[in-house]
Amino acid sequence: MQTTEKNKTALGHIRVLDLTRVLAGPWCAQNLADLGAEVIKVEKPGSGDDTRTWGPPYLQDADGNNTTEAAYYLAANRGKQAITIDIATAEGQQIIRELAQQSDVVLENYKVGQLKKYGLDYDSLKLLKPDLVYCSITGFGQTGPYSHRAGYDFIVQGMGGFMSLTGERDDLPGGGPQKAGVAIADLMTGMYSTIAVMAALTHRDRTGEGQYIDMALLDVQVAMLANMNTNYLASGNAPKRWGNAHPNIVPYQTFASSDGHIIVAAGNDGQYRKFVQAGGRQDLADDDRFISNPLRVQHRDILVPLLAAMVQQKTKQEWIDVLEAAGVPCGAINSLDEVFDNPQVIARQMQMDLPHPSAGKVKLVGSPMKMSATPAVYPLAPPLLGQHTDQVLQDLLHYDDEKIAGLRWSGVIGIKPL
Template sequence: MAQTTDTASSLPKALGHIRVLDLSRVLAGPWCSQNLADLGADVIKIERPGGGDDTRAWGPPYAKDADGNDTTEAAYYLAANRGKRSVTVDIASVEGQALVRELAAHADVVLENFKVGHLKRYGLDYDTLKAIKPDLVYCSVTGFGQDGPYAHRAGYDFLIQGMGGFMSITGERDDLPGGGPQKAGVAITDLMTGMYATVAVLAALTHRDRTGVGQYIDMALLDVQVAMLANMASNYHTSGKPPARWGNAHANIVPYQTFACLDGHIIVATGNDGQYQKFVEAGGCADLATDPRFATNPLRVRNRFVLVPLLEQMVKRRTKGEWIASLEALGVPCGPINDIGEVFANPQVSARGIAIDMPHPSAGKVTLVRSPMKLSGTPVSNEKAPPLLGQHTDEVLREVLGRSDGDIAALRAKGVL
């Protein structure tokens, strides 16, 4: 069951002193700004009048109102935009550009994910805004970065997963049914770029607080995808051989994979020789623990094509529940493969309060997934649901820029807002 929003609003927020002007849309940039909002920053999301963030239209599914009817709030948009204030500004207009520059003068961070050079023609690039606010932290998120032969290309998560090597190591082996390259089930490169961007922004803010000097951050999806190849990149540089796809198996550990049981599948992840020995002994195959071909992990990796079929025969003799109960009692890492409904029904997930209900102006409430960051002294904020398009335009212009109702009405009449 989802928990209601937090009751810790009176506690200090880690980034309660920070204002972020968020010109980004879709996922990588908004994921970063949502992290910052969760940590207490005032995130002002700048959106196109009339349409807003592209993901507002990426449905169905949409959040439903009290009568069960679809609202205009797509689930995709809701996943990446809690905690923010939405302001509509036409940045293609001269007056809209001036308004964004004025807001930037009151911000600590600017976040954007336009094509390289696009914002320069609007006077919203780093050099222009730095002249207005020298200690500004400005983070650009693009597909390929600000330089290099691909800098001006558009970058999308799916393309980057392929170009960056991820799909060459994801998916079933080519020699097995269903083998071939496979993307991740979520936009993993976008999400990781948002996470790396968050870390970079926090580092730049710490530097600014020590020195008074802002800086420019150049984040590229391709850079992030290559960086997150992790041990697979290291395997390549160490061996000189591009790693292959192993499906649900592990390139460097055996057994560390899925196995079919009588009634489904389980994951067994033996991280050391002791766990392996307990696993095969629990399956009534103690001889596989003493067999010199399988005594150590390096030997098991070399002889995986002999060992794994024997383990598959062993596991198939029992049910999922029998295996999990047996292996958990022995301290052997194992578990089921849950669908997402089963994930949120899991008692551990429920106990951790990961699903939260947040009041929403058109849906009544929306159920979202809270930040996994748990800070004892400065808890994350769960106070603001993802905003409606332009929901806070008047509020922000009055509060931050001191604009009168008449000024705001005039801007709206001109189509600037």
């Protein structure tokens, strides 16, 4: 990115050394890249980020052949320069130290204490660069009895209470705990880490002081339960699973139409009446058992089956059209092909194509951060393994061709020849 282009971005003055892999850390780094930061992604020679092989599906080239990039990897790594360094070697560790001195932020998600033995922990690097912002992402944080445990999103969703709230009611068919369809603990940790890094950079810019950020998936999972946490803390009663229903509002749930599912969120009595009138069931509007929300909650087991039978009489789109016209909050439950065909999603430019060195182009999802003065930027597609190694070592560390060739031959920045 040219200097004039960097000046038009929010974080064009920031360089990030990204030592993370899989999802939470790369998601944070990708957010920073979208906001204009220069992100250098460091990977192990030969294999790289685990998610490069988490397929199928894989990105395909113009002839329909699979490339080496799994779609999972593509989701969290755009906008970055990719270099390969074996940090288990003394030479590799020295390269990381030199790059850290040229960076504003270091991101890492190694096991607790693992980078200390390489001299790449915060205490070691801040001696070289006192204003460094250093963010560690682990499953359980740097302190506490679980700090040395490996943390996985699925496990943390269970341990952090999310799965106690998610899933169909225990007394209904299929009831029981359910994880989210995406790795929400990882993704939200990436988002919280993004916020923490930008806050630390603001503090540094005001005071000249760097700092250490300790992010944990379990902390984030607990924090993001929001009102469910305070419901429990205020009452002492642990909330339970309600599936797609609402404990306090009826009807506020999903229903199966004749060709798909819809969501109806009738938040008041007037909306409820319009809903059943649209379905030709004026009798349900006038029934004394259902005329107020408290009564509908009381009699939900009687009312909901009647509403379900009513909704099955129309298609998904027929219901959306009639309920929107009546002012009843509603929405479709779309598959991803429907999502990316949705006119609102198209208008908001949430899907884009970027040039790719082996596939020609790659389809990706745009950033949801819409900023008037410093919009998100997409200078690079998710990089090939080690794509920018020589360029970064030459431009930032001023290594010459002979030194780079020697590092590659010894296996420090590439696979050592047999």
